[in-house]
Amino acid sequence: MREKPVNHAGAAVAFIADKPHLDFHDARLWDMRQKRDAQMHLLPEWQDLRSRASAIKEHALANLADYLEEFERNAKSNGIHVHWAADGAEHNRIVAEILEARGARTLIKSKSMVTEECDLRPYLAARGVTVTENDLGERIQQLDDQMPSHIVVPSVHKLTSDVARIFARSYGTDPNADDPHQLAEAQRLAARPVILHADAGMTGGNFFVAETGTFVVCTNEGNADLSATVPGVHIATIGIERVVPRMADLGVFIRLLSRSALGSPITQYTSHFRGPQDGSEMHVVLVDNGRSARLGMADFWTSLKCIRCGACMNTCPVYRRSGGLSYGAVYSGPIGAIIDPTFNERKYSTLPYASTMNGSCTNVCPVKINIHEQLYKWRQVLVEHHQMPFVKREIMHMAGKLMGQPRLYRAAINGTETALGTLPRFALYNWLNPWGKNRELPAPVKETFHSWYRRNRPTAGKATPETVKTETKA
Amino acid sequence: MGMKIGLFVPCYIDAFYPGVGIATLELLERLGQDVTYPTEQTCCGQPMTNAGCVSDSAAAEALFVKLFSGFDAIVMPSGSCTHHVRAHFDAIEQTDAVRHVRANTYELVEFLHDVLKVRDFPWAEFPHTVGLHNSCSSLRALRTASMSELGEPAFSKPKTLLSGVKGIRFATPARPDECCGFGGTFSVTEEAVSARMGLDKVRDHFHAGAEYIVSADSSCMMHQQGCAERNHVDIRFIHIAEILNGARQ
Numbered sequence: 001m002r003e004k005p006v007n008h009a010g011a012a013v014a015f016i017a018d019k020p021h022l023d024f025h026d027a028r029l030w031d032m033r034q035k036r037d038a039q040m041h042l043l044p045e046w047q048d049l050r051s052r053a054s055a056i057k058e059h060a061l062a063n064l065a066d067y068l069e070e071f072e073r074n075a076k077s078n079g080i081h082v083h084w085a086a087d088g089a090e091h092n093r094i095v096a097e098i099l100e101a102r103g104a105r106t107l108i109k110s111k112s113m114v115t116e117e118c119d120l121r122p123y124l125a126a127r128g129v130t131v132t133e134n135d136l137g138e139r140i141q142q143l144d145d146q147m148p149s150h151i152v153v154p155s156v157h158k159l160t161s162d163v164a165r166i167f168a169r170s171y172g173t174d175p176n177a178d179d180p181h182q183l184a185e186a187q188r189l190a191a192r193p194v195i196l197h198a199d200a201g202m203t204g205g206n207f208f209v210a211e212t213g214t215f216v217v218c219t220n221e222g223n224a225d226l227s228a229t230v231p232g233v234h235i236a237t238i239g240i241e242r243v244v245p246r247m248a249d250l251g252v253f254i255r256l257l258s259r260s261a262l263g264s265p266i267t268q269y270t271s272h273f274r275g276p277q278d279g280s281e282m283h284v285v286l287v288d289n290g291r292s293a294r295l296g297m298a299d300f301w302t303s304l305k306c307i308r309c310g311a312c313m314n315t316c317p318v319y320r321r322s323g324g325l326s327y328g329a330v331y332s333g334p335i336g337a338i339i340d341p342t343f344n345e346r347k348y349s350t351l352p353y354a355s356t357m358n359g360s361c362t363n364v365c366p367v368k369i370n371i372h373e374q375l376y377k378w379r380q381v382l383v384e385h386h387q388m389p390f391v392k393r394e395i396m397h398m399a400g401k402l403m404g405q406p407r408l409y410r411a412a413i414n415g416t417e418t419a420l421g422t423l424p425r426f427a428l429y430n431w432l433n434p435w436g437k438n439r440e441l442p443a444p445v446k447e448t449f450h451s452w453y454r455r456n457r458p459t460a461g462k463a464t465p466e467t468v469k470t471e472t473k474a
Numbered sequence: 475m476g477m478k479i480g481l482f483v484p485c486y487i488d489a490f491y492p493g494v495g496i497a498t499l500e501l502l503e504r505l506g507q508d509v510t511y512p513t514e515q516t517c518c519g520q521p522m523t524n525a526g527c528v529s530d531s532a533a534a535e536a537l538f539v540k541l542f543s544g545f546d547a548i549v550m551p552s553g554s555c556t557h558h559v560r561a562h563f564d565a566i567e568q569t570d571a572v573r574h575v576r577a578n579t580y581e582l583v584e585f586l587h588d589v590l591k592v593r594d595f596p597w598a599e600f601p602h603t604v605g606l607h608n609s610c611s612s613l614r615a616l617r618t619a620s621m622s623e624l625g626e627p628a629f630s631k632p633k634t635l636l637s638g639v640k641g642i643r644f645a646t647p648a649r650p651d652e653c654c655g656f657g658g659t660f661s662v663t664e665e666a667v668s669a670r671m672g673l674d675k676v677r678d679h680f681h682a683g684a685e686y687i688v689s690a691d692s693s694c695m696m697h698q699q700g701c702a703e704r705n706h707v708d709i710r711f712i713h714i715a716e717i718l719n720g721a722r723q
């Protein structure tokens with residue numbers, strides 16, 4: 001049986017029905033968007049920075065193989081072990097082997113979207129390794145057994161009362177104590193012993209620099225640093241597209257990242273890693289997992305410029321009103337809608353339609369990915385690949401035919417037409433029905449513009465200069 | 475004397491808002507233009523193309539070019555149709571006629587503002603507080619107004635035009651350029667999100683003190699009006715062409 005596409009629209013119905021969550025989610029993310037705007041206004045060079053960031057990324061992607069090899073050479077000479085993972089399975093195997101070689105049973109891990117992509121946690125759990133997330137939001141999601149709903153603030157769809165309930169279940173705290181400071185403290189108390197006694201630490205990586213063989217992790221809670229300083233071994237999982245050529249390029253991205261993400265000038269911690277601590281090992285696992293294939297897609301390769309700031313999600317009016325989990329994918333929101341189909345075209349065939357293509361995402365994106373144009377393009381690809389539901393496909397087909405035939409079209413508008421294509425009428429009306437669920441229909445009018453025109457400008461409009469010629473010929 | 479103008483009236487305006495078509499026609503005539511509405515017109519092809527069904531819009535596009543390529547300019551009271559003709563008329567072979575049509579199609583506001591450069595509408599008076607809604611096509615594709623995402627110096631062609639109308643006042647909604655959620659077929663395939671966005675939009679204008687929402691796009695307003703009526707938000711809707719043509723309410 002073919003896999004069913006994600007039902008984004010259905011999940012959104014449930015999300016919207018829960019008013020307290022909906023209102024909080026929308027307001028919180030809109031606030032982040034506004035803080036981003038405020039930061040943008042403080043930097044007159046904002047648009048220039050975006051152009052530079054985009055150009056650097058495009059250059060790096062166009063020369064990806066060279067920069068990856070340069071990084072590998074330099075990282076190795078810094079004492080870093082560099083691994084290459086073609087896909088999620090290989091990534092997980094590599095990580096498990098590193099841990100096994102050291103007999104590590106507990107792993108403290110800071111937030112990384114790539115490990116979500118690879119589904120690392122269940123893989124390690126099955127091999128007896130206990131993984132503890134130490135980013136607060138990510139930990140909440142782990143305890144609640146949910147995917148992150150946002151790439152920067154993974155539990156943004158939850159109220160503090162939800163968190164209190166989850167912590168009560170896992171940590172035995174008071175389920176009614178939903179003060180955020182108290183909750184953070186509960187997490188700190190629970191995490192500290194785990195961090196102190198962990199056998200290994202793991203982080204993601206926001207950027208890696210070819211020229212220096214180093215990598216950079218940006219966080220606000222310092223959780224990457226806690227993971228990285230666990231004695232023994234530090235494993236960093238990074239997608240191959242995150243390379244920048246030179247250290248000098250980094251400033252452009254650091255200036256854009258947190259301003260775009262949270263509207264703060266910089267993340268609290270911007271940590272550079274250049275080699276293992278004494279007596280420890282450092283491993284970088286560079287993950288492809290579909291990225292090279294994406295690089296070869298003429299219309300979609302620039303999605304690899306993404307620095308995962310989440311600005312496109314914060315600004316997206318659809319995302320704010322449906323929540324990240326409704327996308328049913330590791331990556332949600334506008335960026336998710338254009339990259340998820342590269343992982344599974346059938347399953348994520350609905351996501352490019354979960355958008356009005358309003359274009360706000362494209363214009364906040366710090367690396368100028370033309371997100372809404374890629375959504376538009378994806379729809380064409382999905383139709384070509386027969387991923388559009390039958391009724392909708394037939395309606396479009398029928399409408400297309402009708403629009404080419406003025407007389408039939410006129411009859412349809414006037415409601416006098418009887419044989420509208422092949423699709424039964426009820427199918428069309430069923431499809432259009434949802435309009436009236438939460439909205440009134442426009443009031444009927446006495447006369448169309450067309451017939452008004454014929455009455456009021458009786459001699460005009462019969463033909464245009466061009467059609468006079470063609471019609472006399474015929 | 476003016477140009478030879480072909481008037482395109484989108485299907486939903488033809489069927490549901492004939493007054494908008496009439497106002498557009500009369501306004502252009504008032505401004506001395508020679509306007510013809512080719513009566514065989516149907517649709518620009520946008521619904522099919524936006525759904526991804528590009529080949530299905532070929533017939534509509536071909537008919538459009540056949541009817542309109544003889545005009546100096548093609549004007550339509552719709553930002554999204556204009557954007558479609560200009561940017562996405564790709565289902566048919568790109569002949570000289572197609573290129574002519576793509577290059578000479580204008581949305582009404584930009585035609586008045588940029589081509590005719592009209593600033594005064596002495597016949598118009600609208601003593602009401604209005605909230606201006608720019609469709610996303612007008613705002614981010616046609617760029618008829620500055621967008622908040624870019625932090626650029628503020629400008630607004632529709633507001634400049636409306637400022638030439640006696641008595642008009644403007645309300646300032648909190649999220650002026652948030653999408654209202656119409657989105658063509660999105661309005662039915664993502665009914666819940668669409669309707670919620672529409673409701674949030676009309677409430678934003680209402681709370682800002684707007685008596686009317688005015689827009690250059692009737693499709694957005696058809697959706698917004700449906701949301702306002704269902705939820706008893708007391709606000710009215712009017713197309714910019716109607717105000718500029720001197721509608722009194």
Ligand code: SF4
Pocket residue numbers: 260305306307308309310311312313335361364365366367368369371
């Ligand atoms: S697509 Fe752009 S805006 Fe969205 S997360 Fe990536 S970099 Fe940020």
